[in-house]
Amino acid sequence: MTTLQAMNEAQIRAALLEILENVAPEADFDELSAGVDVREALDIDSFDFLNVLIALNEQTGVEIPEADYGRLISIDDIVNYVWAKMN
Amino acid sequence: MSEFVMPSLGTDMEAGTLYEWFVKPGDAVQRGDVIASVETAKGVIDIEIFEDGRIDQLLVEPGTEVPVGTPIAVVVGAEPVAAAAVPVPVPAAAEAHPMDQKALVRPSKPEPAHNGKRVRVSPVARKLAEELGVDLSQIVGTGPNGAISRADVEEFQRRGAAAPRVEETAPPSRVEQQPVVEKPAEQPTKAAAQKGSTEFQAAMRRAIAAAMARSNREIPHYYLETRLDMGRPLAWLEAENQKRPIRDRILPVVLLIKATAKALVDVPDLNGYWVDDALRPSEAIHIGFAIALRQGGLVTPAIHHADLKSLEELMAAMSDLIMRTRAGRLRSSELTDATITLTNLGDMGVEKVYGVIYPPQVALVGFGKVMEQPWAVNGLLGVRPVLTVTLAGDHRASDGRRGGQFLDVLAKHLQEPDKL
Incomplete structure (x- = not known):
């Protein structure tokens, strides 16, 4: 995890969207309004959610503890959380 | 010498299309080897052989649809006696059901x-x-x-x-x-x-319809439910996961799988098959784990020997099974071996599940969503994470009392998560 390069917010968002697209290929991300519960909107179960966080961890190096899951509702929440942890 | 037949990959399967051979005449094979893949309503399934020997002849060309029970290869046994002694679970399960046998004489679906x-x-x-x-x-x-x-x-x-x-x-x-x-x-x-x-969707719906209609026709279901205080197991798991890198985290459902398996060791009457008007309990505990597909439909492949696996091993087995189910690459034994089914709708807002037993199994355990609810202990009211577990039992094979014992020990095992 030492080779990770610093990412800006836009890059984190792009990485997250790509990961989510792999999980829910049929989803229309343009339709996702800001603040919407992304797990509910994309029908992401706890197994998929864990895989999303693992993939995000691989790209950003940020480990999200289970206790913080409750703060990760929308795409913005996740991006902001990871961004804050990286800095 | 023996014939290897198109296996029944579930009570709902009437025929399968040979997709690909992985062996050729002359090849040596061992029990458990994948020798072919077959296209079914549940995707392309890898077919395992149940004896050691050598492939003598392949009888069916790829692309051909044949009814369940049709010989598709001839195998020369290395030791015919030993080979004969090996139980062949797939055809045995098919034989046990005259209903399925009838299906054999049905003409297969015509090709274009x-x-x-x-x-x-x-x-x-x-x-x-x-x-x-x-x-x-x-x-x-x-x-x-x-x-x-x-x-x-x-x-x-x-x-x-x-x-x-x-x-x-x-x-x-x-x-x-x-x-x-x-x-x-x-x-x-x-x-x-x-x-x-x-x-593909339509074929899967037909397969589910056939199995579930048969279940409701033949199996006199009884239902029990109980509420579990998940406070202790979830707190234990959270502390445990905190010590692990994110890759090694264990999901709560894994605790439920293991507790179910351990409870079945204590109450074996719910684990097995109803065959020829008798319960045939299974010593091995293979938990059929219901996996919903994104595009709709449902597959319940088996997690083999769930009682003997550690939580880490169960998590790995479940992940592997989910990934391969979605990719449409399961092995035949995974589709046929389940001795009980577990369904977990905890990710939805569902509070409890009343399941339909998958014949010839004799029970189905359903878990709902963990919800914060009022809970009284020692005369004091508190709020706890509560999970409702239901048992659908086959009344021909067991009674409410047995079912009650099962739910009781399941709850006890969950309260000792460190021993799971």
């Missing part, structure tokens, strides 16, 4: 035909045609006996599947003036891919 004649299609060609949405009956094969090859499908697609066949007679100059453009072909391809997926 020219003038009512069967047409041979190579599996690669069939797959490609499905992907491209090409109607196989529109293609004239150039292979042996008019078999349709990959090249035939590609040629047909290149000419433009959507275009009427009349165009073949159009002057060549016109064709040259209008070079093949990618775009027009894209539309029908996409629509057809959706059609292929719709047909």
Whole structure:
């Protein structure tokens, strides 16, 4: 995890969207309004959610503890959380 | 010498299409080897052999659909006596059900035909045609006996599947003036891919319908439910996961799988099959884990020997099973071996699940969502994470008392998560 390069917010968002697209290929991300519960909107179960966080961890190096899951509702929440942890 | 037959991959399967052979005559095989793959309503399934020996003959060509029970290969046993002693679970399960046997005499689904004649299609060609949405009956094969090859499908697609066949007679100059453009072909391809997926969906729905209708017809279900205080197991798991890197985290459902398996060790009457008017309990505990597919439908492959696996091993087994179920790559034993089914709708807002038993199994355990609820202990009211577990039992095989014992020990095991 030492080779990770610093990412800006836009890059984190792009990485997250790509990961989510792999999980829910049929989803229309343009339709996702800001603040919407992304797990509910994309029908992401706890197994998929864990895989999303693992993939995000691989790209950003940020480990999200289970206790913080409750703060990760929308795409913005996740991006902001990871961004804050990286800095 | 023995015959290897098209296995029944569930009570709902009547026939399967041989997709690919992984062995050829002369090859040595061992019990558990994957020797072929078969296309079913549940995707392409890898078929395992249940004896040691050598492949003598392959009897069925790839692309051929045959009823369950049809010999598809001849195997020469290394030690015929030993081979005969090995139980062959798949055909045994099929034999046990006269209903399924009846299905054997049903004619298999006809292939796309020219003038009512069967047409041979190579599996690669069939797959490609499905992907491209090409109607196989529109293609004239150039292979042996008019078999349709990959090249035939590609040629047909290149000419433009959507275009009427009349165009073949159009002057060549016109064709040259209008070079093949990618775009027009894209539309029908996409629509057809959706059609292929719709047909797969329909086949899966029929398979589920057959199994569930049979269950409701034959199995006198009884239902029990109880509420579990998940405070202790969830707190234990959270502390445990905090010590682990994110890759090694364990999901709460894994605790439920293990507690169910351990409870079945204590109350074995719920684990096994109802065959020939008698309960045949199974010593091995293979938990059929219900996995919903994104596009709809449901598959319940088995997690083998769940009682003997650690939580880490169960998490790994479950992840692997979910991934392969979605990719449509399961092994035959995973589809046939389950001795009980576990369904977990905890990710939805569902509070409790009343399951329908998957015959010939005799029980189904259902878990709902963990919800904060009022909970009284020692005369004091508190708020706890509460999970409702239900048991659907086959009344021919067990009674409410046994079922109650099972739920009781399941709850006790969950309260000792460190021992799971």
